[in-house]
Each structure stands twice: as C-alpha cells, then as structure tokens.
Amino acid sequence: MNRQDRRRQAKEARRTGGAAVSGASPARDALQEARLQQALHLMQEDKIDEAATLLKDAAALAPDDAETLNLAGIAAFRTGDAGAAQRSLQRAVQLSPALADAHVNLGNVHRAADRSSDAEACYRRALALEADNLDALFNLGLLQETSGDFISATESYKASLKLKPKFAEASFNLANVLKALSRLAEAEAAYRDAIRARASFPEAWSNLGTVLHERGDRAGAIEAYDRALVLDGDFAEAHYNRGIALQENGALDEAAAAYRAAIAAATANEDNHTGARLNLAATLREQGDLDAAEAAYRETAAAAPDYPKAAVELASLLMERGDLDGAEAVTADFLARHPGDLSALAFRTILLPQMGRGQEAHDLSDFGRLILPVECPAPPDFDDIGAFNRALAAHVLEHPSLVEAPASHATRNGRHSGELLVAPKGPMAYFEVLVQQAVEAWRETVEADPEHPFLVRRPSRLGLTAWAVVME
16 A cells, blocks of 8 residues: 555545444344445445445435434545535434534534634533544644644644544644644654554655754654655655755765755646656756756756746856846846746845846835834733743744754854744734734835735735744
C-alpha cells in the first residue's frame, strides 16, 4: 500500500466518524439486521459502492430506522454523494436526537462543504450527548485546525489523546498545530508519540525532521528524513526536506540529488513541486553552474507561471549574469499578468537603478508617500506608552513559542517567537487594535493613484500577523 492509499484510508476513516450499529433495533427484523452487518463488512473491506447500494435499499425498506439512515449517510458521503448523505443524516438525527454518531457524521458532511459553523454545532451536540465521543473530539480538532484556530485544536487533540493515548493521527495533528505555533519542543514530543503509536508513519518521521532542523539538529533531521524514506521511498516531501538540510550543511551534490528525487516523485503524482525545482536551481547557482541554474529557473517559471518567486529568482540570476534587459523583461512580463505583485515590484526597485532608471524605482518605493507615521496612545489599563511597552516585552519573554535561532528565520544570537496574535494574547490584544486603527488612518490619508501599481489597488482587507525577536 503506497502513501497515497494510506492517506486516503485515513481520511475516509475520519469521515466515517466511527459510527457503528450498536445492536439490533426492536423494530428491525433479522433480515434488515443482516443487511446492515453486511454493509458494515463491505465498508470495512473498502467496497463502498456495494455498501452504498445495499444501504440505500435498506433505508428505503426502513425509512424510520435512524441507525440505517446513519450508515446510509456515511456510505453516500464516501461515494461522493454529499446531498444524499446530508439528507440521510439529517433524517437520522431528527428520528433519534440522542444518536451521537449521526451528529458527528452530519458534522463531517458540513465540514467537507466548508459549512464550519454547522459542523461545529454538530460536533458539540455529539459531545453534549457523549462527552467521551472520540470521533467528535478529533473531528472538532480537524475543523479548528483547518480554520486556523490552533489553540483550540491543541485542546481538542489533547482531549482525544486522553481517551485514546495511542492515537497516531491525533498525536500527529497535535504536533502539526504545535509546530505551526512554533512550540517546537512540544511538537517534537508529539511527533515521537505518533511514531510510537504507529511504527510505519513516514509523514510523522518527515515532519519530525523539520522540527529537529528548526531546532538546529541537522544531523537528527537528516536521520529522520532517512527513516521516512525507508518507509516510503517515493515520499517527495521527505526528499525535499532532506535536500534543504543537506544544502545548509554544504553537501551540495547530495542536496541536488535529493531535490531531483523529490521532483521525480512529485512528477509521478502529477505535482510540479515548485519548491524542489527552485531549490535545485539555487543549489546549482551556489555551485557556480549558472547555465544549469538558469535552465532550471526557466523550467520552474514555465511550470509555475503564476508563482512570483519563480519569476523573481530567474530575474535575480539574470541580473547577476549582467543580463539586465532580460531580468527587466521577466518581471515586466509577470507584472503584465499579475499587476501590483509586490515581489516583482520590490525586485524592480533594486533592478531599475542599475539600468539608469532610478526615478522609476524611487516612484515605486517613495517612503515619504507610502508610509504614514502614527503616534500610538497608551491603551486602557496602562499609565503611559512606556508601561505598555514593558508589558509587551514581558509577554514576549514568557511566550511558549520563543525559540533560539530557528533555522527558518534570519535571527542569530537571539530568539524568535511564533505567532503572537493567538490566545492568550495578553497585551498583544491592545497592540492588535492599535495597528488596526493605524491602518484605518492610513486608508483615510493616503489617496489612490491610478498611475501607481500599488496605490491603484489599495488593499480592501487587513490580514495581520505578529512575532517578536529577542536579541542577545
């Protein structure tokens, strides 16, 4: 069984919500009970189409049997008929409001359709009926993780693990959200728990490698990637991550080979893996083989024509080789297709002065025009702005995501935090409001300009992220 098959089975297992027939219903005859047991057996054997047909007939014969409708809904969902699944499961919870599994399965249908609030309501209803419903807890965690509520997701996954300590998927997902929160020591422990719960878990080994790498243990990271590749030699992401660690260790030939392996494995699954292609080009560039690097960058840009980094990296190499006109043409072509792209515009502020077009570069990045200084007042509960700054500093110094010189950031001889705009925010909640107010002031002050590629498309929405650096 390959990695894709394992992922598919795991995904389907989550979607079923663990529903089962709890026993013969008083109103269910022996033949109907046999149909349900046969359908369950077919589902366990991954013969979903046969099970769905059998359950559809069974539901027609017993339209008021909630457990039959529950299973029919699961089977319909797994065959891709979300509408039939929703109808069956809604009827099931109407007939039997206390059937927790049906609420979980209906929640899964809503979650797949991006109806997050409906899905959450179903999971919480199931938990109100059965506080120890493992499937409700785990699927609630999936919903929270997908929506970016990583703090709540950690609690849901931890609650799942209290009910089932050797639950590999819960440990793995817990590790993923802890990693996203930059709580790397906890993430490492959770990945190791996932591996202990399931010895053959290449994704957990590969992700463990990324955490070890981030924590500065490149040798341990490479060993983890190797373990993942022993389990799944066609695991593109493990090849890719291994290449990054080797490249940073200066083993450029091995890194290039790892990136090529990642590209080959990804291509077999109809995936370009732009990251591996870009890193291969960068490795060739680092080795001094600029002809091969340029060819690799051009191939990447052709494979990912809408990815700004591919265009900018190609333009950067052309500038390095003295082909300024070629670099300008690459960025101009990209901007013609993606007007206002900040990466391409930023690169042009570096390129244009070298072409004798300094005024154009100045017009693009005129800080006096684009930046609005704002003096922030002291938030409520603070005597002055100095007291607020001290509270911010104390909050950062105690933050659980603070990591010494993480590999993915430029911070050296210091510590770098993860996302600070997650609960508990502490004084960052006030800071967030101050930034939002400043942005609104900017919107009101800086006028739109049809001649400027950024100001003609002034942002209509604000997305805010915040982190901190603590230098020695």
